[in-house]
Amino acid sequence: MKKILIVDDDKAMGEMCKELLTSRGYTSDIVTSGREAIEKILPNNEIYSIVLTDLAMPDMDGMEVLKKVKQKNSPIDVIVMTSYGTVTNAVEAMKLGATDYITKPFKRDELVIVIEKILRMQRLEGEVDRLRSELGEKYTFGNIIGESSKMKKIYDIISNVSNTEANILIQGETGTGKELVAMAIHYNSARKDRPFVKVDCAALAETLLESELFGHEKGAFTGATKDRTGRFRMADRGTIFLDEIGNIPLTVQAKLLRVLQDSEFESVGSDHPIRVDVRIVAATNINLEDHVEKSLFRRDLFYRLNVIRIFLPPLRERIDDVPMLVSHFLSLHNKKNRKTIEGITREALHRLMSYNWPGNVRELENVIERAVILCKGKVIEPIDIPLYQEKTSFQQDFSGKPLHVLMDQVEHQIIVNTIELMDGDKEKAANALQISRASLYNKLKKHKITELL
Numbered sequence: 091m092k093k094i095l096i097v098d099d100d101k102a103m104g105e106m107c108k109e110l111l112t113s114r115g116y117t118s119d120i121v122t123s124g125r126e127a128i129e130k131i132l133p134n135n136e137i138y139s140i141v142l143t144d145l146a147m148p149d150m151d152g153m154e155v156l157k158k159v160k161q162k163n164s165p166i167d168v169i170v171m172t173s174y175g176t177v178t179n180a181v182e183a184m185k186l187g188a189t190d191y192i193t194k195p196f197k198r199d200e201l202v203i204v205i206e207k208i209l210r211m212q213r214l215e216g217e218v219d220r221l222r223s224e225l226g227e228k229y230t231f232g233n234i235i236g237e238s239s240k241m242k243k244i245y246d247i248i249s250n251v252s253n254t255e256a257n258i259l260i261q262g263e264t265g266t267g268k269e270l271v272a273m274a275i276h277y278n279s280a281r282k283d284r285p286f287v288k289v290d291c292a293a294l295a296e297t298l299l300e301s302e303l304f305g306h307e308k309g310a311f312t313g314a315t316k317d318r319t320g321r322f323r324m325a326d327r328g329t330i331f332l333d334e335i336g337n338i339p340l341t342v343q344a345k346l347l348r349v350l351q352d353s354e355f356e357s358v359g360s361d362h363p364i365r366v367d368v369r370i371v372a373a374t375n376i377n378l379e380d381h382v383e384k385s386l387f388r389r390d391l392f393y394r395l396n397v398i399r400i401f402l403p404p405l406r407e408r409i410d411d412v413p414m415l416v417s418h419f420l421s422l423h424n425k426k427n428r429k430t431i432e433g434i435t436r437e438a439l440h441r442l443m444s445y446n447w448p449g450n451v452r453e454l455e456n457v458i459e460r461a462v463i464l465c466k467g468k469v470i471e472p473i474d475i476p477l478y479q480e481k482t483s484f485q486q487d488f489s490g491k492p493l494h495v496l497m498d499q500v501e502h503q504i505i506v507n508t509i510e511l512m513d514g515d516k517e518k519a520a521n522a523l524q525i526s527r528a529s530l531y532n533k534l535k536k537h538k539i540t541e542l543l
């Protein structure tokens with residue numbers, strides 16, 4: 091087991107901490123100056139998991155110790171001890187990367203609680219790291235997470251196409267990870283040391299988009315007060331990611347086609363052709379073929395872009411990825427919000443897995459972040475995860491059942507949803523449904539919804 095290093099110029103204080111930690115089964119060492127602390131930590135980073143340091147010390151103070159430890163990017167957590175009335179120091183220390191602080195004089199339990207919280211967090215992180223390395227490349231690709239067969243196919247495609255020069259069209263609903271895939275392709279290609287340049291085609295008006303992509307010369311139009319380098323030029327020998335390609339106007343489509351055919355274009359207001367070597371990855375959440383049929387998108391451009399198409403499946407079609415995504419977002423947002431939520435109950439996970447996720451992974455991430463912030467206990471419970479649009483069970487198996495069974499299913503779902511929506515308050519739920527409390531209880535019994543009774 092790893093040790094705790096106590097740093098305090100006050101010998102008695104150090105001894106007191108050590109004795110306390112020993113009584114709880116933790117091993118620790120004491121030093122009485124910042125300099126000694128650094129000497130002990132830096133050569134063999136491995137043996138300490140926590141440094142508990144006083145702030146005010148002669149020679150090197152606790153803030154310096156903290157800075158030195160954090161400079162080394164070490165996984166050691168630092169707790170600073172401040173004296174009563176010096177909260178600003180504590181705030182400063184937290185900004186510099188201290189994990190927590192404790193104000194002297196403190197009760198024995200206070201120190202133990204802080205230490206245990208950190209050790210629990212370290213175990214959780216260790217577990218996540220272990221899982222991640224065990225899963226290895228198989229279930230993740232860059233920052234993309236998922237172990238469903240659908241995602242594994244996507245990883246195969248990415249690794250096969252990355253190192254080619256083919257243009258790629260990524261199609262998928264909002265929040266399915268199109269941008270992540272585009273980045274994974276770039277960073278797995280020979281172009282990875284050159285720029286990855288993103289252009290959000292939907293966000294810009296026609297003339298602005300044209301000059302954003304191709305640049306303009308000073309005086310090309312009102313407001314063009316100086317030359318501007320376009321994104322294509324910035325992306326030379328790298329990758330350009332054209333997001334929301336379905337929305338670009340026909341004039342810009344024509345110019346884009348020329349870049350794809352001849353690797354050449356002119357900036358706005360110039361007749362001097364510029365040559366670039368750029369790989370194009372485009373993304374859309376609309377059906378481009380429809381746009382082609384309606385003459386909103388050039389057919390020739392569509393063929394040029396669509397050399398390889400990647401269809402990203404919506405989350406509801408790979409619901410088995412939810413647990414892994416949940417644990418990934420849990421550890422991410424624990425860290426971001428300095429929380430130590432340890433997991434999720436089976437019921438809550440079940441709830442996440444029976445939802446239809448119109449906003450896909452982005453929506454799931456938001457739900458988990460919110461739950462991490464608002465969760466009052468150690469694990470996320472159903473009450474912590476209000477969902478925007480619950481899937482009703484009759485949508486799942488509508489066919490081949492008698493009407494009264496389907497009606498029962500709908501009633502069941504409505505009751506569960508309403509109670510959850512009212513944060514478990516059955517009085518409010520009964521009111522919302524305009525039935526009596528007694529009648530609500532009867533229905534809970536009838537549908538055997540015992541967990542809400």
Ligand SMILES: Nc1ncnc2c1ncn2[C@@H]1O[C@H](COP(=O)(O)OP(=O)(O)OP(=O)(O)O)[C@@H](O)[C@H]1O
Binds near residue numbers: 266
């Ligand atoms: N498979 C995944 N693993 C981990 N994180 C994911 C995954 N898919 C999406 N995300 C996360 O969800 C969010 C949305 O992803 P991204 O921006 O790539 O989606 P998108 O398809 O481009 O959405 P939009 O069409 O709305 O632009 C990001 O925060 C991203 O990190």
Ligand SMILES: [Mg+2]
Binds near residue numbers: 268269333
């Ligand atoms: Mg996007």
